[in-house]
Amino acid sequence: xxxxxxxxxxxxxxxxxxxxQVLGLLAVVLTGVWMGHYRGGFxxxxxxxxxxLHPLCMVLGLVFLHGDAILVYRVFRNEPKRNVKLLHGIxxxxxxxxxxxxxxxxxxxxxxxxxxxxxxxxxxxxxxTLVLFCIQWVMGLMFFLFPVASSWLRASYLPIHVFCGLVLxxxxxxxxxxxxxxxxxxxxxxxxxxxxxxGVLANILGIVLVCFGVLLGYxxxxxxxxxxxxxxxxxxxxxxxxxxxxxSSTF
Amino acid sequence: xxxxxxxxxxxxxxxxxxxxQVLGLLAVVLTGVWMGHYRGGFxxxxxxxxxxLHPLCMVLGLVFLHGDAILVYRVFRNEPKRNVKLLHGIxxxxxxxxxxxxxxxxxxxxxxxxxxxxxxxxxxxxxxTLVLFCIQWVMGLMFFLFPVASSWLRASYLPIHVFCGLVLxxxxxxxxxxxxxxxxxxxxxxxxxxxxxxGVLANILGIVLVCFGVLLGYxxxxxxxxxxxxxxxxxxxxxxxxxxxxxSSTF
Numbered sequence: 149x150x151x152x153x154x155x156x157x158x159x160x161x162x163x164x165x166x167x168x169q170v171l172g173l174l175a176v177v178l179t180g181v182w183m184g185h186y187r188g189g190f191x192x193x194x195x196x197x198x199x200x201l202h203p204l205c206m207v208l209g210l211v212f213l214h215g216d217a218i219l220v221y222r223v224f225r226n227e228p229k230r231n232v233k234l235l236h237g238i239x240x241x242x243x244x245x246x247x248x249x250x251x252x253x254x255x256x257x258x259x260x261x262x263x264x265x266x267x268x269x270x271x272x273x274x275x276x277t278l279v280l281f282c283i284q285w286v287m288g289l290m291f292f293l294f295p296v297a298s299s300w301l302r303a304s305y306l307p308i309h310v311f312c313g314l315v316l317x318x319x320x321x322x323x324x325x326x327x328x329x330x331x332x333x334x335x336x337x338x339x340x341x342x343x344x345x346x347g348v349l350a351n352i353l354g355i356v357l358v359c360f361g362v363l364l365g366y367x368x369x370x371x372x373x374x375x376x377x378x379x380x381x382x383x384x385x386x387x388x389x390x391x392x393x394x395x396s397s398t399f
Numbered sequence: 400x401x402x403x404x405x406x407x408x409x410x411x412x413x414x415x416x417x418x419x420q421v422l423g424l425l426a427v428v429l430t431g432v433w434m435g436h437y438r439g440g441f442x443x444x445x446x447x448x449x450x451x452l453h454p455l456c457m458v459l460g461l462v463f464l465h466g467d468a469i470l471v472y473r474v475f476r477n478e479p480k481r482n483v484k485l486l487h488g489i490x491x492x493x494x495x496x497x498x499x500x501x502x503x504x505x506x507x508x509x510x511x512x513x514x515x516x517x518x519x520x521x522x523x524x525x526x527x528t529l530v531l532f533c534i535q536w537v538m539g540l541m542f543f544l545f546p547v548a549s550s551w552l553r554a555s556y557l558p559i560h561v562f563c564g565l566v567l568x569x570x571x572x573x574x575x576x577x578x579x580x581x582x583x584x585x586x587x588x589x590x591x592x593x594x595x596x597x598g599v600l601a602n603i604l605g606i607v608l609v610c611f612g613v614l615l616g617y618x619x620x621x622x623x624x625x626x627x628x629x630x631x632x633x634x635x636x637x638x639x640x641x642x643x644x645x646x647s648s649t650f
Binding site: 263268272273276322325326340342350351354355362365366 | 514515518519520521523524527558562566569570572573576577579580581583584585591592593594598601602605606609613616617620621
C-alpha cells in the first residue's frame with residue numbers, strides 16, 4: 149500500500165529503520181563473537197558453554213526481536229491492521245521462545261556448577277523483565293489477537309500495553325548492560341582495567357544496545373511515524389482519539 | 400490557577416506524583432544509608448569516603464532532581480509558562496551542580512588511590528550521560544530561557560529537547576544500576592551471593608530507581624497530564640500542533 153507521508157519524512161524514516169536494524173544485528177553479532185571467541189563457544193551440557201547461550205538468547209530475543217516486534221507497527225503502518233497484529237504477535241512469540249531458552253540455560257549452568265541464583269541486581273531486573281514480558285504477551289494475545297475483552301476494556305488497556313511494551317524494551321536493555329558488567333567483573337577482573345580487548349568489545353556491545361534503544365524509542369514515539377487513521381478500520385479497531393483528549397495516533 | 404482537568408484525572412495524577420516523590424526520596428535515603436552506614440560515611444580527602452559522595456550526588460542530581468525538573472511541566476501545567484520554564488532551568492542547574500560534585504569526587508578518589516579511570520561500562524555510560532546532560536542544559540538555556548534562536552529553530556528543537564530529556568533520565572538511571580552492580584562486586588564479592596544485607600539493600604535501591612523511572616515516564620508521556628493549550632500564550636510559546644500532524648500537546 150502507498151505510504152501517505154511526505155517523501156522527506158519517508159526517506160528519513162527508512163534511514164532510521166535501517167540504522168536500527170544495523171545496530172540490532174551488530175549487538176547480536178558482538179554478543180556471538182564475545183561468547184564464541186572469548187568465552188569458548190556454545191554447548192548444552194551444564195558447562196560455561198551452556199551459560200554462553202544466555203547472553204546470546206537474551207540479546208536476540210528480549211532486545212532485537214522484541215524491538216522489531218514493536219517496530220512493525222511503524223514499518224507497516226499502511227498495511228491492514230490484522231496482518232500487522234499477527235506479525236507483531238509472531239515476532240513476540242519468537243522473542244519469548246528465545247528468552248525462555250536463555251533463561252533455562254543460565255539456571256541449568258548454575259545448578260550444574262552449584263552457583264547461587266537470584267542474588268544480583270541483574271538477576272532481579274532480568275527476572276522482573278521476563279515475567280512482565282510473559283504477562284504482557286498473554287494479555288496482548290487475549291485482548292487484541294483473540295479479543296475476549298469488550299471494546300471498552302480493549303480501549304482502556306491499549307495505552308497501557310503500548311507504554312509497557314516500551315518500558316519492557318528499556319528494562320531488557322538495562323538488564324543486558326547489568327549482565328555485561330557482571331560477566332566482565334566475574335571473568336576478567338584483573339585485565340578489565342588494562343582495557344583488555346574482551347572488555348572493550350563488551351563495553352562497545354553495551355553502547356550499541358543503548359543506541360538501539362534510543363533509536364527504537366525515537367521511531368516508536370515520534371508522532372509522524374504513527375499509523376495514520378483509516379476510516380475503513382475505524383469501526384473495527386481501537387482508536388487513540390477516543391482515549392486521550394486530542395490525541396491523534398492509532399495502533 | 401484552577402486545574403481544568405476532570406476531578407478523577409486530577410486525583411490519580413496527584414497520587415502518582417506523590418508516589419514518584421516517595422520513590423525518589425527513598426532512592427536518595429537508601430543511597431545515603433548504604434554509603435553512610437555500610438561504606439563508612441563521607442569526607443573530601445581522596446579516601447573511600449570521598450568516593451561515597453559519588454553515588455549520593457548522582458542519585459540526587461542526575462536522577463531525583465533531573466526527574467523533578469521535567470515533572471514541573473506536568474505539576475504546574477496551569478501556571479504561567481515563563482515561571483515554569485525558570486523553575487525547570489533552576490532545578491536542572493542544581494542537578495548539574497550535584498552531578499559535577501559527584502563526578503569530581505570519583506575522579507579525585509581514583510587519582511589519590513592510583514585507580515584506573517574510564518574502563519568500565521558504568522564509566523562509559525555515566526560519562527556519556529553527564530556530557531549529554533551538560534549539552535542539553537546549555538542548549539535549553541540558549542533556545543528557551545534566553546531565546547537566541549528564531550521561532551522556527553526553537554519549534555524544530557523542542558521535540559528533540561523533550562525526547563532527549565527523557566532519554567537522559569533513563570540513561571542516568573541505567574548508569575546508576577551499573578554503578579550499584581560494580582560497587583557490590585568490588586566490595587562484597589564473597590558475601591553478595593549469601594544475600595548479605597548490604598547487597599539486598601543496594602539491589603532494592605536499584606529496583607526503587609527503576610520504579611521511579613517508570614512512574615516518571617508514565618507521568619511525562621501521558622496525554623491527559625500535558626500542559627493544556629492556552630490561547631494567551633499561543634503567540635509567545637512554541638506549540639506542538641505546528642510541529643506534528645494532529646498532535647495536541649504544548650510544552
